[in-house]
Amino acid sequence: MFVRPTNPTSHRLARLAFIAACVGALIVAAAGPLHRYLALDIEAAIAVFRYGFYVAVAGVALGLATIVPTRPGDRRRGFVAAFLAVAIGVAGAWVPVSWFLWSQRLPVINDISSDIANPPPMVALLQLRRGAPNPPKHPGAATAALQREAYPDIVPVVLPVAPSEAFKRADRVAMALGWDVVARAPAEGRLEAVDTSDWFGFRDDIVVRIRAAGIGSRIDIRSKSRAGESDLGVNARRIRDFIARLKAER
Numbered sequence: 081m082f083v084r085p086t087n088p089t090s091h092r093l094a095r096l097a098f099i100a101a102c103v104g105a106l107i108v109a110a111a112g113p114l115h116r117y118l119a120l121d122i123e124a125a126i127a128v129f130r131y132g133f134y135v136a137v138a139g140v141a142l143g144l145a146t147i148v149p150t151r152p153g154d155r156r157r158g159f160v161a162a163f164l165a166v167a168i169g170v171a172g173a174w175v176p177v178s179w180f181l182w183s184q185r186l187p188v189i190n191d192i193s194s195d196i197a198n199p200p201p202m203v204a205l206l207q208l209r210r211g212a213p214n215p216p217k218h219p220g221a222a223t224a225a226l227q228r229e230a231y232p233d234i235v236p237v238v239l240p241v242a243p244s245e246a247f248k249r250a251d252r253v254a255m256a257l258g259w260d261v262v263a264r265a266p267a268e269g270r271l272e273a274v275d276t277s278d279w280f281g282f283r284d285d286i287v288v289r290i291r292a293a294g295i296g297s298r299i300d301i302r303s304k305s306r307a308g309e310s311d312l313g314v315n316a317r318r319i320r321d322f323i324a325r326l327k328a329e330r
Contacts, residue, residue, distance in 0.1 A: 090149040094158030097142035097165035104136025105172025116281030122307060125280070133176040140169035182312045187226040190214055192315040193302035194236045194323075196224035200289035200302045204263035204272045209285060212306035216285075231316045237299040237323055243269055246290045246297035249329040253322055259286060275303075275318060282307065284315060288322075299326065 108129060115125035143165030150158035191214075193199035199218040202209070209216050218224075227234070239246050247266045254261055259273035269290035276283050282305065289300045301322055303315035 090146050091158035091161075093142060094146040094150050094162040094165065097139050097146060098161040098168070099139075100135055100142060101139025101165040101167075101169035101172065104132050104134070104139055105168050107132025107135060108172045108175060112279035112281070116279070122280075129176060133173050136169045136172035138169075139165045140173065143169060179312060183310055186310065186313045187230045188310045189219070189223045189226050189230075190305040190308055190311040190315065191218055191223055191302070192227055192231065192234060192304070192311075192319055193218065193300065194234050194319065195289075195300040195302075196227055200270070200287040200300050202272065202285060202287055202304075203265075203270065205274070205285045205287070208262065208274065209306060214304065214306055214308070216304070218302075218304075227316075234316060234319055234323075237326060238293055238296055239299065239326075240296045243290050243292050243297045246299055247271065249326060250288050250290060250299060253325045253329055254286075254288070256325065257318075257322065277314075282314075284311070284318070286318070 109132075111125050111129035111132060114120040114128060115122055120128075143162045146158060147162040147166065150162050152159055191199070202216045206216055239249070241249070244266065247269060250271055251261070251264065254271060254273050257275070259275050261271065261273045263270065263272040265271070271288040271290075273286045273288075274283055275286060284303055284305050286304075287302045289302075291298050291300075301319050303318050305311045305315060
């Protein structure tokens with residue numbers, strides 16, 4: 081015998097919350113591929129990203145509002161839908177929230193170099209950066225000061241090996257990190273590469289410079305985003321990863 085639930089409205093709202101959370105999470109996830117594979121303008125893609133966040137948060141709010149009225153017992157239904165709405169909505173909203181939190185903690189810069197007085201210049205990358213919103217030239221003293229305050233640990237690396245060997249190690253590390261190496265000039269001590277993010281397909285350009293330093297070598301690395309005022313710390317993390325692997329390379 082069919083027994084009508086005692087709270088049909090809460091049940092329907094819980095289902096609506098679940099649908100909203102799923103749709104919001106899908107919209108957030110789709111923003112990256114829309115930009116990377118379908119060439120959607122970055123501003124439009126970020127707008128899609130933002131609206132997906134709003135929908136996901138709406139799903140979470142509605143799920144929280146219905147999770148108690150639909151709790152198990154007394155023929156109530158909808159608890160699972162409400163619970164999943166909260167879980168899926170939070171997962172979908174987490175990336176936008178984390179980006180926002182990073183943006184509040186980090187300086188608004190997009191060009192990081194281990195040598196802030198004389199950043200390694202781009203040569204082969206100049207052609208690839210044509211039309212990019214961010215110019216290839218280092219922004220100057222203001223950016224250098226912000227970097228020094230935020231990332232004081234990013235400094236040149238000195239290795240007790242000849243520049244030729246240091247170049248080989250830097251090349252191996254670049255390949256291991258999955259960078260697309262676009263120029264190798266060992267005689268000039270210069271390696272240039274591009275790193276593409278998995279989700280949005282953002283392209284950042286990298287220059288590694290190797291120079292003799294006494295009986296060893298000094299390695300500098302610069303990483304710069306092609307677009308965006310803030311890199312959310314991506315370039316600094318990339319340089320730290322490169323330096324750590326380079327020091328461990330044999």
